[in-house]
Amino acid sequence: MRRKLVAGNWKMHGTLAENTALLASVVAGAQGLNCDLAVCVPFPYLAQAQLALSGTPVHLGAQNLSEHAKGAYTGEVSASMLKDFACAFVIIGHSERRSLYGETDAMVAAKFVAAQAAGLTPILCVGESLQERESGVTEAVVARQLDAVIAVAGIAAFARAVVAYEPVWAIGTGLTATPAQAQAVHAFIRARLAQHDAIVAAGVVIQYGGSMKPSNAAELLSQPDIDGGLIGGAALVADDFLAICRAA
Ligand code: 13P
Numbered sequence: 001m002r003r004k005l006v007a008g009n010w011k012m013h014g015t016l017a018e019n020t021a022l023l024a025s026v027v028a029g030a031q032g033l034n035c036d037l038a039v040c041v042p043f044p045y046l047a048q049a050q051l052a053l054s055g056t057p058v059h060l061g062a063q064n065l066s067e068h069a070k071g072a073y074t075g076e077v078s079a080s081m082l083k084d085f086a087c088a089f090v091i092i093g094h095s096e097r098r099s100l101y102g103e104t105d106a107m108v109a110a111k112f113v114a115a116q117a118a119g120l121t122p123i124l125c126v127g128e129s130l131q132e133r134e135s136g137v138t139e140a141v142v143a144r145q146l147d148a149v150i151a152v153a154g155i156a157a158f159a160r161a162v163v164a165y166e167p168v169w170a171i172g173t174g175l176t177a178t179p180a181q182a183q184a185v186h187a188f189i190r191a192r193l194a195q196h197d198a199i200v201a202a203g204v205v206i207q208y209g210g211s212m213k214p215s216n217a218a219e220l221l222s223q224p225d226i227d228g229g230l231i232g233g234a235a236l237v238a239d240d241f242l243a244i245c246r247a248a
Contacts, residue, residue, distance in 0.1 A: 004035040004221065004248040005162060005205050005228035007061060007123065008235025009091060012042060019045055023052035025238030030058050035228065035248040038089050039235065040123075043077055046085040054086070061089030061123070064097060067110035069117075079118030090115050091230070092122045093145070095129075095168045105148035112149050116157055123162045123207070123230065124149060126189070130169035138167075139188050146192055155196035163189055163206045164230040170210025172232060179219045179226075182208050186225035214243035221248050 014022070019041070030037050040061035041049045053060050066076035082090055092115060093108035103111075108124070115122040126145040128138040142165070150158075165185050167177050177185075186206050194201035208220050209230030220226055228248055234240040 002203065002205055002227045005038065005207060006035055006231065006241075006245045006248050007038040007040055007089065007091075007207065007228070008231050008241055009040045009063060009094070009209070010042060010235060011063070011096070011232060013236055014042060014045055016045070016048060019048055020052070022236065022238055023049060023058075026241060027052065027056045027058055029238065029242035030056060030245070033057070033245050033248075035245055037245055040089060040091050046082070046087065050085045059088040060086055061091065062087050063091045063094065065090050065092075065111055065115060065120075067107060067114045069114065079114045079120055082120060083118050088121055089123055089162070090120045091164075092124050094125045095127055095166055095171060099168070105145060106152075108145070109149045109152035112157070112161070113153050116153070116160055121160060121162060123164050125164045125166050125209070125230070127166040127168050127210075133167065133169060138185060142185060142189060143192055146189065150193075150196060155193065155200055158193055158197075158200050158204050161204065162228075163204060164209050165189060165206060166209035166230060168210075172211070174211050176211040176213075176216050176220070177208070179223050182220055183223035183225055186223065190225055212244060214240050214247070217244040217247040 038059035038061045040063050062082045092111045097103045112122045126142045128141040205227040207228040207230045208226050212229045213234045
């Protein structure tokens, strides 16, 4: 039985003062919830979040990492550095990284491997743009993104990974995939993994991300292949984030 995972992706938001309040509220509201919880914070706030979350049920995550283990890579952050701050998760291949920072499928696969090599659980983001959806290539795009990682990391690696389906057109736009639209792609992702290993596919947590909020979370999360959420804007408001966690 898959356990639902709700993760906040704070993106490039927060201050020390704002984070103190948000983390305290999330921790206070996390007690007794029947799902896994994580917050993925900006790098400079890892130490702050580590301290605030230590000994609580809320896991810590980061939003990106280098594919390299160490070396002359100015401005980059390695997987082992994230482990140093007790990160459990790291988001890999978010559409903003792919589209704004030129991350290719090959780079995403290398980052996925680097994360796992350090004992982090990658949250691998996949999803189509509006133009791709409208031209009917959603499944082809998602398959290509998945296959690139399977080819490099192997299917067994997905026993230690999370997949997040994030239709690009639903991110930060207020447009949400309908539960049926999302479920169809989630089922496709699971089936694609099952072509390689049915047991791994049945166990992998597949989150939905894209304008998930308290008002639509319960219906999305009740779909058979939707195992949680990767939450952007609503994760910055403790009450909203916790409402989504309760729906899970
Ligand atoms: P929003 O929830 O703000 O649409 O962002 C989703 C997202 O990109 C999470 O990674």
